[in-house]
Amino acid sequence: MHGAAVWGVACPRRPSRVAGVTMAGFRVHALDTLRMVPHPAVTLLLDFGSGSPVLDSAAGPQRGSMVAGPGLGSGGAVRARGENVECVQVRLSPVIARAVLGASPAELDGAVVPLGDLWGREASRIREQLGDVSSWQDRFALTDALLARRHEAGPPVDPEVAWAWHRIVSSRGLARVDGLAAEVGWSRKRLWSRFRSQLGLPPKRAVKLVRFDHAAHRLVAGEGAAHVAADAGYADQSHLHRDVMEFTGATPATMAGEPFLAVDDIAWPGRGTPAKPI
Numbered sequence: 001m002h003g004a005a006v007w008g009v010a011c012p013r014r015p016s017r018v019a020g021v022t023m024a025g026f027r028v029h030a031l032d033t034l035r036m037v038p039h040p041a042v043t044l045l046l047d048f049g050s051g052s053p054v055l056d057s058a059a060g061p062q063r064g065s066m067v068a069g070p071g072l073g074s075g076g077a078v079r080a081r082g083e084n085v086e087c088v089q090v091r092l093s094p095v096i097a098r099a100v101l102g103a104s105p106a107e108l109d110g111a112v113v114p115l116g117d118l119w120g121r122e123a124s125r126i127r128e129q130l131g132d133v134s135s136w137q138d139r140f141a142l143t144d145a146l147l148a149r150r151h152e153a154g155p156p157v158d159p160e161v162a163w164a165w166h167r168i169v170s171s172r173g174l175a176r177v178d179g180l181a182a183e184v185g186w187s188r189k190r191l192w193s194r195f196r197s198q199l200g201l202p203p204k205r206a207v208k209l210v211r212f213d214h215a216a217h218r219l220v221a222g223e224g225a226a227h228v229a230a231d232a233g234y235a236d237q238s239h240l241h242r243d244v245m246e247f248t249g250a251t252p253a254t255m256a257g258e259p260f261l262a263v264d265d266i267a268w269p270g271r272g273t274p275a276k277p278i
Contacts, residue, residue: 006028006029006030007026007027007028007263007266008025008026008027008028009024009025009026009027009263009266009267010024010025010026010027010136010140011024011025011267011268011269012024012137012140012144013137016144016147016148017144017148018096018100018144018147018148018151019093019096020092020093020095020096021090021091021092021093021096021100021144021147022041022090022091022268023088023089023090023091023140023143023144024088024089024267024268025086025087025088025089025136025139025140026085026086026087026088026089026263026267027049027085027086028082028085029083029084029085030083031053031080031081031082031083031085032081033056033079033080033081034079034080034081034259034260035073035076035078035079035248035249035250035258035260036055036072036073036078036079036080036260037073037216037247037248037255037258037260037261037264038070038071038072038073038074038209038212038213038247038248039070039071039072039091039213039264040070040071040094040169040206040209040210040213041070041091041092041093041094042067042068042069042070042091042092042093042094042097042101042105042108042200043067043068043072043089043090043091043092044066044067044089044090044091044092044100044101044115045065045066045067045087045088045089045090045115046065046087046088046089046090046115046126046127046130046143047064047065047066047085047086047087047127048086048087048088048127048128048130048131048139049084049085049086049087049131050084050086051082051083051084051085051086052064052082052085053080053081053082053085053087054080054081054082055068055078055079055080055112056078056079056080056081057077057078057079057111057112058077059111059112062112062113062114064114064115064127065087065114065115065116065123065126065127066112066113066114066115067101067108067112067113067115067118068108068110068111068112068113069094069105069106069108069109069110069111069200069201070094070105070199070200070201070206070209071110071201071205071209071247072112073247073248074110074246074247075246075247075248075249076248076249076250077249078112080260088130088139088140088143089267090143090147091268092147093165094165094198094199094200094201095157095161095162095165095166095199096151097199097200098154098155098156098157098198099150099151099152099153099154099155099156100147100150100151100154101118101150101154102118102119102150102154103118104197104198104199104200105199105200105201106196106197106198106199106200106201108200122146126142126143126146129142130142130143157198157199158194158198160184160185160186160191160194161191161194161195161198161199163183163184164180164183164184164191164195164203165195165199165206167180167183168180168203168206168207168210169210172210172211172214172232172233173207173208173209173210173211173212173213173214173232173233174207174211174232174233175207177203177204177207180203191203208243209247211232211233211234211243212243212244212247214232215228215229215232215234215240215243215244216244216247216248216255216261217261217264217265218231218232219244219252219255219256220255220256220258220261220262220265221265222256225237225240225241225252225253228240240252
């Protein structure tokens with residue numbers, strides 16, 4: 001239970017056949033307004049229940065299956081709600097998102113987009129298929145097969161762009177942005193342009209988002225803000241405070257108690273331990 005909502009969470013028993021894909025299943029009968037906390041992935045929400053998730057943002061409410069680029073919810077501007085919500089949430093590494101979606105994350109322009117706008121009738125078909133099976137593991141298998149097929153048929157990003165992204169992630173946002181271009185043998189202008197157009201955000205923003213995500217989960221785990229700031233590459237605690245406010249619209253202390261992050265740790269456990277089935 002988190003707040004007034006009782007969450008059912010399911011995790012796949014085996015990893016996706018596509019590197020860069022992680023997923024979890026959610027069942028929530030009454031979802032109160034929930035602040036979405038940014039994450040360095042493209043978010044794909046596959047709705048199939050009798051109810052429907054709703055994401056409220058500056059562009060207005062968006063219902064049903066949807067997709068959003070990296071950093072969904074920046075500034076605390078996106079809230080989720082709904083009744084009888086059942087969905088599979090997929091996190092796509094930006095490196096594979098263009099192939100899976102059939103469009104670059106940059107084309108999402110930071111907005112929440114109906115999945116049907118990208119996939120057409122296929123969005124309706126997967127909703128029906130997910131609703132027709134009775135177990136979460138079957139739903140994960142269906143989803144994984146769809147993602148694998150689309151990934152195989154879609155265009156890859158440039159190897160240099162993929163390398164730069166993985167360098168940022170593996171360093172937990174501590175990679176020196178100015179050195180990335182030299183390391184791949186490209187000009188700074190070329191890398192910045194390709195990175196932004198293929199992954200949906202510029203390298204400097206990617207570094208900030210990855211660093212924030214790492215720090216946010218450490219704060220939720222109960223570590224002190226001063227220690228997290230010093231260890232995660234922030235100049236000082238005030239720097240951490242500013243970044244958390246920028247990404248969430250909340251203070252570090254408030255963000256550490258956000259239900260979304262508590263559920264996040266259950267659905268995507270850091271050590272790979274599966275959550276208990278629903």
